[in-house]
Amino acid sequence: MTSVLGHITTAEFPPEYKKWDYPPPDRLFDAPVNVVVAADKKKVAENIEKQARYVNALCIWTDCDREGEHIGYEICEAARKGNQTLDIKRAKFSNIERAHIINASKNLINLDHKQVNAVASRIELDLRIGYAFTRFLTTSLRTLGGPFQSLLLSYGSCQFPTLGFVVDRYFRVRNFKPEPFWGINVSHKREGIDVNFNWARHRLFDRASVIILYERCLLAKKAKVTKVQEKPTKKWKPLPLTTVELQKMATSFLRMTGQQAMETAEGLYNKGFISYPRTETDRFDPGMNLRALVQKQTQSQAWGDFAQNLVDGGFQQPRQGRNDDKAHPPIHPITFATPSALNDQEKKIYEFVTRRFLACCSEDAKGVATDVDILYGEESFHAHGVVVLEQNYLEVYVYEKWTGSVQLPKFTVGEVFEPTEALMTEGKTAPPNYLTEADLIALMDANGIGTDATMAEHIQKIQERDYVRTVPRTNRASEGANDSEGGQPARGGRGGRPTRGGRGGRGGRGGGTTANGRGGLMEFIPTQLGVALIEGFDRMNFETSLSKPYLRKEMELKMKAICEGRTTKEVVLDESIQQYRHVFMQSQQKLSVLKTHASRAIGNQHSNPTDHPQRRATNPPYSECAQEEGTPIIEESGLVGNTGKEKEETIGLFRKESMPVAFVLANIPIHVSLTLSASTYDSSSHAPRPHRAPNVLSENAPYSTTWGNSYGSWGAVVMLYHSG
DNA sequence: GCAAGGTC
Known part of the structure; x- marks a missing residue:
């Protein structure tokens, strides 16, 4: 048994292409490409070649992904140099549990030359x-x-x-270009609680319309409760940890760069404290003994009690994400690390990996959501409240909070009351952040x-x-490019529509994990x-x-x-x-x-x-939507997602009832049918949360249309609004 | 001096 360290060979041009000016660079498109053993891998290649002479069979155990397959081939080539008649096989495995490894050894396969x-x-x-x-x-x-x-x-x-x-x-x-908008905010004080009712129309971009609607509300004087609903709700525990997620969290919450996070994680891996830190997998193999790993964390001062609770019966199998690179499990702690054994950065990463792991092995947070709808004149308003009943995973996963836990006072369907306050509010749309x-x-x-x-x-x-x-992120409010919701009422947990631009950090959405203010x-x-x-x-x-x-x-x-x-x-x-x-x-x-x-x-x-x-007037940026003709209707557009990866992002927020049929983003037209519903994306649970926007158009409206984007993959949730 | 991928 011996090993390699990543690729053995490297591709390079022959020495006569070494100079930068001659032969001219375009010759590099058809110049020969030589595959040679990399300078720092000579000994690795020699070792394989030499060892091959003493054996008659070789079994390759590199990662079972594409690159791993190629490395396997590189090993083949090095070994054949030493022994042309070598019988070469490959083991297919995705973790190193005993039974899995034994099974892989008994079912050897051939290298996949396609990969x-x-x-x-x-x-x-x-x-x-x-x-x-x-x-x-x-x-x-x-x-x-x-x-x-x-x-x-x-x-x-x-x-x-x-x-x-x-x-x-x-x-x-x-x-x-900020655009002004107007809205109506109704609030009512009861049982010592100020209840904010959000306007079903959210906001309109026409001031006169809002004035008229507002006056009708005032004229009506009394509001009537049309719906009261109380139902259990929960906040999902996070998915098992991938590399991408580790880096996102580290750069957002641990004040590290992605690079630092990876270096630190690698150090922890080399010391045996955490598993392999480069993985796309967000599901644990059902055969893995996770309880044993939880048990090892019971000795911690900080999260030991939580771990003990899991051991004592609180343990729940982690959620299963959709990604599996078939090479590595999700990142998890291997053994307990005493804080004194780690430097500051290692402590942060180790703590995060461990808390995440424990969170995965516990239960979703639970609460009760209350929804109250009222009719005030002819206008509908909505209040939403959540009471958290059980923190569960949130107790250990300190990077998330379930805010928006506003308790609503008692309302009864059919009751009529005079709202404490009804204000017409004003605001303007805000740009996304850098x-x-x-x-x-x-x-x-x-x-x-x-x-x-x-x-x-x-x-x-x-x-x-x-x-x-x-x-450093500064508050751009002072630049006047501001902001904001103006007098709009604060949104509750549920109303988290990304009104503030593509807002990459998802701050303010889904409640709690906001990066604001840090x-x-x-x-x-x-x-x-x-x-x-x-x-x-x-x-x-x-x-x-x-x-x-x-x-x-x-x-x-x-x-x-x-x-x-x-x-x-x-x-x-x-x-x-x-x-x-x-x-x-x-x-x-x-x-x-x-x-x-x-x-x-x-x-x-x-x-x-x-x-x-005037930038790119004729060539819109990759994720931006350009209207074929007429005035732009896109208020803001966010990131582009990928349906295959359970990523739904709002890419456009429309506010005109009539839409042009074609949007051109780039050169690949993709046919989609737009469903006229909205959803907010909960970044912590990775769960799309269906959510009918209040005055969304009819769901069966014939807005089947042609979209193009530059990727060939996407997942869009389109929100359409009346402009009044 | 150049890429991106693997790894320590």
Whole structure:
């Protein structure tokens, strides 16, 4: 038994392609690519080769994912060098429970060459495209002089879309035009409790209409209770922990960067305290003995009692997420770590991993929700209250709170009362926030940019290249780009409609996990250089955008097609190289466009980009909806989700009754039928919460329409509102 | 000096 450490080989160009200026970068699209043992893996390869001489069979136990399959192939090749007649098999396993391993040993299979070929294609494409565009960018902009003389301008299939996300959000914030709206807020004091009734119409963008409706309310004087409903409700415990989720939580709550979180987690893994930290799996194998792991935590000062309670009968099997990478279990504590054995960062990550794990093994929080509807004149209003009865998992999972726990006083159906107060309120729509690292990771995840192990690296990379910077989140209210709900009543837990822009942090939604008000939260802002690169590329290449996640997604789909035997490595390489070469030629021809944008960045390289109000008038950003004609009806649009991953995001909030039928986001039309219902997405439970918006249009309205986006995957919840 | 992926 011996081992490797990741890939053994690496792909590289022959030495005659070493220089940056000659042969010209476009030659890298058809230059030979040599696969050689990586410089730091020579000993690993030699070891395999040598060991192979003494045996007649080899069994490969690498991760059972695509990359693991390729590494398995690399091992094969190294071993065959030493022993051509070796009988090579592969074990298929997804955890290291005794029975599972024994079963895998008894059922050895062959390497899957389709998966190997899929990865080989990725490796070759990344190499060719990355080198070609990096050299092209760096050398051709060098002639601009100034800082460009010494800048390294890299292009990568992951780093550029990552930069694209940051730039996109930046302009969505900058170009946001606040719009005033008006509403009616009814409140009533009873049993010492101030009850807020939210207007069923939420808000209208026409002041005169609101005045009329408001006056009708006042004229009616009395409100009538039309519905009172009390029902049990719960807040779901979190899903088992994945790498992406770990990074999102660490960057939001532990004041760490994704990179730091991963390094720390890896340290804990190497010391044997936590399981492997790079996993996409959010479901535990039913065969795993989780109780034993809980038992180990009973000795903790901080959460030992909670763990003991689970051991004493409170234990519940964790929820089963939808993702399984078939290579690793969700991240969980392996053994108890005394706090004194850990440094500060390790303590934070270990505590988080453990609390998350214990939360997964406990029960959902439980409460009672009360809904009261009233009719005031002809207008409907709604009050919602929640009383938390059992905290359960929330006792140990301190990163979440179930707020919005407002107790409503007693109301009876049919009763009539005169509201204490009815006010007409005014506010204006607010821009989204700049991206946080958690938002960025969520976007990368949803769009398939990078892997669990590399996302943080890509984010680091675009900072190293000075394409983006991070700045502490400030309250932008003072800029006047504010805000806000104006006099709108505070929303209860349920009404969490994302009225405030794509609001990546999900702050304020679903109650409780808000990042608001905490110091130290960093936001990503592009530098002038970053903006120039994205702008330049977007303007040079019309049909294929390098700044959007589309191309990476396409590569992902092609890899999948190879794995499923629908195409071959040769076909994919051929197609893709041709496609990229075309984009490359186009970029060469339109170099002047890029140069114009880049030269703007010279001089004030280190200040924030200034306004580019006309940006992409003809080429809307990846996640933004553009109306074909007429005035924009999109008030705000949020992130793009991915139905396959149980991610529903609101991508548009409409406020006109008549909608144009076609929206164009990019080049792939996707046919969807819009259901006219709304839902809020509860980020903590990952559960879509169906929610009929009060004055949503008829559910059967014929709004089947054509949407396009740049990914090929998406999941949208569209909300439609009357404008009155 | 360049990519992205694996790993320590």
